[in-house]
Amino acid sequence: MASASASATSPHHNGPLSHRYRGEHPLRTLVYLFEPDRRRVAQAVAAYLGKHTPVWLLPLITANIIDVVVRHSDVSALWWNAGVLLVVLSLNLPMHLLYVRWMHGSIRRTGTRLRSALCHRMQQLSIGYHSRVSAGVLQAKVIRDVESIETAAQQTADNGLAAVATLLGGLVVIGVETPLFLPVFLVLVPASAALVVRLRKRLRSNNETFRREVEQLSSRVIEMTTLIPITRAHALERTALKRVDRTLGSVLSAGLRLDLLNGLFGALAWILLNTIGVGCLVGSALVAYYGWFQVTAGQVVMLSAYFTALTSSVTSLMMLTPLIGKGLASVRSAGELLEAPDLEENAGKAEVAEVRGRIQFQQVGFSYPGGDRPSVTGFDLDVRAGETIALVGGSGAGKSTMLNLVIGFLRPTEGRILLDGRDMEALDLRSYRTFLSVVPQESILFEGSIRENVGYGMTDVPEERVRTALRDANALEFIDRLPEGLDTVVGERGARLSGGQKQRLAIARALIRDPRVLILDEATSSLDSRSEALVQQALARLVQGRTVFVVAHRLSTIKGADRIVVMDEGRIAEVGPHDRLLRNGGVYAGLQAAQIA
CATH class of the missing domain: 1.10.287 (Helix Hairpins)
Structure with missing residues (x-):
């Protein structure tokens, strides 16, 4: 199994979680995960042994008291034995609280570190990986698998330590007394x-x-x-x-x-x-x-009591096997994500400090793993800074693949892409994306206010700047009618807004960043005619002075593009402005006629 490092910093400042997973036994991984808390775990074990003392000490003290009664020994021995038992019983509460604080706290912190590492890993993995693995599977790894690990660790610690302490204590007493x-x-x-x-x-x-x-x-x-x-x-x-x-x-x-x-x-x-x-x-x-x-009468009672206690302890240890197995399976499941090799590598590459917007495609090709044919092949195009390029074609023509190549979600398997004359393969794409905005077909909003959604990822944005972006996106006309204005909570995934309203917020989010490169992916395809008109007006303001790549199903929405690139089975079929392509009577003219019909 390929190795990869997973790094995350714990929110509790317990140091980085950085480990090379190679499909090793999950027990070794668990030991590594608990490494930052090994001292607390050792203290928790000591505290547990102290708090559990009455359980294995009680049969011995019972035997001593019975022998005092049977033999009519000095009654002070009875008080001495009872006093010892009361002392260890009184220590149970503070020892138990210390155990919970150290052991359960360590397990919770480890779970938090692991969840943080998984989330960091998801941000590092390529879009290709995310397109292959469902969001539900990844969510299950972060929520359910880590919860299974925490539950298995807690129950194994609680029940396992109880069984081991009883076994060790009982066998030691039996070995000494009988x-x-x-x-x-x-x-x-x-x-x-x-x-x-x-x-x-x-x-x-x-x-x-x-x-x-x-x-x-x-x-x-x-x-x-x-x-x-x-x-x-x-x-x-x-x-x-x-x-x-x-x-x-x-x-x-x-x-x-x-x-x-x-x-x-x-x-x-x-x-x-x-x-x-x-x-x-x-x-x-x-x-x-x-x-x-x-053998005294008291020891007879002691041996009988120890038999029951020790048998229960061994039974408990044996019954922990399925629980431990389930926890280790969850460790393996989380490890699958942490060791996934499909990463976007940016370390050590040149940062992008400025983007003018010229993008050159030089015989670019891309093939998805396991695909029967290339998704894009021989794509050759020089896009000038500030030019609007529309990509059209039937389903499977390669339009979405080209957008993902522009964003840097995918890397060409053939040819190269130059950004302002520099090969994108040598650039830190995270820094490049600070100059890029995407308006997708379905705008993605989180459960927060309109202000938070528009300024997502930005700090201390003046209200006037937010309002300007919303005005240019034709969004103020409905926001000002809302009772709480910019502070209105949009609901999960923008559930309280219509499709057109969500799309205008997405445009405002793009406008406020003043991007140099803009991606419009079917930005109006799911809207009614009135919403589409408002969004088209907003998009007209958004594209000014920027390099724009637009994919649109409705050809009427891309008439104003500087050049239209018609794609067919991953290749460029024809390129040119709307009017010229219609006059040529080629593939584009056929697509236009089909839509009108």
């Missing part, structure tokens, strides 16, 4: 835990069956709700309900079977464990009764 029983426990406890886990594994397969039935129900309900207009239109409500009812019946049957099996296996596991516990109690009692070894 060393002859230590080998018995080392064999009997793991064997008992293995039997319990085996019974629970039978439950897991039945749980899986029930889960699949519920998923099938979910699919049926989604199908039913999607088809409601068709169902109602054809009076098929009974048919739709019968399909859902059949699935509901399957879920009910699977659920009842699962409940019975849960009860059966749960009872069997409980009986099995307690039967072995009774055997341990009777066996140690017989040893004490016949005096085969020096």
Whole structure:
């Protein structure tokens, strides 16, 4: 697997997250991720061992107290044992709070660092990568996978440390107090835990069956709700309900079977464990009764209590395996993004301090990975600064690919593109894009105010400058009617605005940056005639004095372009102004005639 570095700075200033992922075992990756917090994790482990002391100490103290009673020993020993237990119990609260602060805090910070690294990586990955991988998949990696890692780490720490502390403490006490029983426990406890886990594994397969039935129900309900207009239109409500009812019946049957099996296996596991516990109690009692070894009445009770505690601890450790596996799978999933090699490399390249706007395409070609033919081939064009170039052609002609090449989202696989005489391959494209603006087919707004959306990424923009950009974009006519004006919140993705209003805000966002290169990608294709007229007026102001590349489905909107480039199967079919291309009677004239018809 190709390697790549992922760098991100934690918002909590815990240092950079920079690591070369090579598909290594996710446990190693986890260790690396927790590296900045290793000290806190060590402190958390120490705090947990301290707070957990009463659990494994209680059987020993119980044994001592029983022996005091049975032997009628000095009663001060009873008070001394009770005092020790009360002291360790009182330490539980502060130790627990310290543990939560150190361990859970470390897990949360690690999750934050990982999410930050994933977001940084997404910003570094090429547009080609984002076109191949859905936004839902990437969102799941940032939200769900990191949450799975945090949950697995928390539960493994809490349950795993509890089990380990009980095991170590109990075995040490048994080894000191009744060393002859230590080998018995080392064999009997793991064997008992293995039997319990085996019974629970039978439950897991039945749980899986029930889960699949519920998923099938979910699919049926989604199908039913999607088809409601068709169902109602054809009076098929009974048919739709019968399909859902059949699935509901399957879920009910699977659920009842699962409940019975849960009860059966749960009872069997409980009986099995307690039967072995009774055997341990009777066996140690017989040893004490016949005096085969020096075992006191208190130690008999202690051994019985430890058997139950240690068996539960081993069982807990064994049951953590699926949870740990799920967490490690999420680490691998996040690693797929962090190691993705499809990066836009700008490091070490020349920064662009000024753009005049001349762009030269010299035999440019581009092929998408796995494509059966080039998307663009032999594209040769010299665009003067301040010229408006329209790209037209049928679907798949290569127009969008050319726009992405101009923006620098894609790099030519053949030929080269020069910006003001400099090969774009040698330029830091991030600095170039500060001189570029894009007005897409569907304007993308975030949930914030109109002022924030127009000035996105800019700081301390004077209100008059914002209003001027909105006026030139023909947007003030509706903004001034809004109750809160510039501070009106537009809703998620601009949900409270019409398509034409959103598009005029996108134009204002482009105007306020005063770009030297402008990309218009089907900027009016989805608008009604009135909105289109307002947007066209705004675009006419926007293109003045700038190098403009425009793609438009409606040929009527690009009549004023300096040159129209007609593309066909990735090649330039013809170039020229609107009137000349019509007179030539070529591909463009055919497209025009088809639209008029």
